[in-house]
Amino acid sequence: MREWQRVARLLALGTPGAAIFAVFFLLPLVMVGGEAFSDHGAAFARLAQLDLFWPGLANSLLLGLAAGAISLAGGLMVAWRLSQMNAAARTALLFLIALPLTFSGLVVAFGFILAFGRAGFVTLSLERLFGVDPAWFASLVYSPTGLALVYSYYLIPRVVMLMLPVFANFDRVQLAAAESLGAGRWRAIADVLVPQVLPTALAAFCLVVAVAFGAYGTALALVGSQVNILPLQLFTLVSDAGTDFPLAAALALVLTALCTAAMSVGEVVVARRQETVDDR
């Protein structure tokens, strides 16, 4: 009887999630997969021969890694500082930091245009105060560099959310102990702090790289379709002039696969750490 109840409870708790996963992930994936293989894989061959595909892949990887690295560096610093604060200040700041997570990519892009665009508040202030050429300054926000920075705006909070518990649970006495045993400051950090932080930091990095790699709304609103990255290529393939749907589906699968791969690297790292912790 008890066993039956346990199973029933598991089913009741798991079914909604499983249903949503099936309807909104598996089913679309199967349909896109069917479309991609509708000409027996020829679409993938066409994709590989597309002039824009390989440079687009390289640009997307570069953008993902750059935005990921900036976000990780920023996020680590913010999380470390937060972990040293008292609980009240930390909660207040966390609320502010989490805010960008609730904005859609389009809103973020438009916000940056209003601040850093040609007629943006910051741009015009810089012109008035320091004589900075607004056309030059605005070209930054509309470039791939600008895109990487805008991505960081909503990726840093993700890193902070993941890293804060690790830093908060880190017992600083360990550093003091290492130092009292003769280790230098940096030696103590490298041997005591880094090993405990590294797995989560890697997982966070993988997550934000995957998000930056697959994001398209912000890019479309900010830099337009001239910047050759894979999500925007996919957008052009299904827009007004789009006729080759197997090709678009093949590209969608490639994007999904690459994002999933990046995420799974992170998951594997975390799982490994979990095992070593359990073994202790």
Next chain:
Amino acid sequence: MALDRRSFLLGSAGLALAPQIAAAQALSADTPELYPGERALYAAAAKEGMAVSNNTGPTWANWAALFRAFGQRYPEVTLVYNDVGSGVAVNALDRTRKRPQIDTIYYFGANGIDAQKRGLLAPFKPVNFDRLPETAKAPNGEWFTIHQLEVVFIVNKKLVSTVPTSWADLLKPDFKSTIVYLDPRTAGVGQVLTWAAVLAHGGSYDNLQPGFDYLGELHKAGNVLRVVGTTPYAQFVKGEIPIWINYVNDGLRAKFVDGMGDDVEVISPAEGTVAAPYTISLVKGAPHPNAGKLWLNFITSEAGQRLFAEGFVTPAVPGVAIPEAVQAKLITHSKSTLLDLEKAGAQLQTLTQGWAKVAL
């Protein structure tokens, strides 16, 4: 039962609104008809309760004004609309062809021809169909033109020192990093402006090279600021875009409706430009065919066509009386030719691929 309740709810919603707008011109027993048979068609449409108008974005081509006027005249038919983009609209309809969820579909003309080839459309000859030129409609009315839009230069005079008046002007160093236009791969207007560049430089529907050469030169000179994927109207009004190659109505709207006034100049290029026909169709197997027909008739009626003109969009029905106040705001187009939909449609791949080679 569920269906009955829904139509009851929609019907009562319409009735609830009716008293306020009866003063406007709601069609009743003693109002004159816009065309013979209007009252009977309205009665049939009211039983269906709603019409689904696909791809008519409210901010595009003054559609919002037509929605309002339709709602006032036919309070018992709820008009539902969305905005997805011409190519996407046709593909979505193709996917649901066995059980379409939409009654009418509006698009850039070339997409209408595509939809007809795919067998997605029902023949219907609306009011004033006979007045449309032969090239502006399918013989049996599977699609017909309702308005056209010319490609122009929309210039923010606050951001450039001189105003370009020709395609040749745009190549000058004065206009470094100033020009924004829409990607031909993602938007009909991008294709139309590419055709305008082709035809203005001695090319033809079989020879696109002169247009590619011109756009390539424009990019190489560094005068193109951005190629964008979606209409950057808000960006233009905010002052982010010095020169926008785009349809005329957006420029006049920024000038007269959204307060940019004399800061905006709308220029028809001296070498000539192209006007793009936009068409609409009744969908084969439409769930509310009578309501769809009522909507299409309203669009091609004198009243509907005049509403386009009031949004600075050129009506397709010749000889529609345009109010003088509106006429005064319109610009004269130096040499504007109507895009040949059949010929342009056949070259779609050549155009987007050739463009990508010179522009990306």
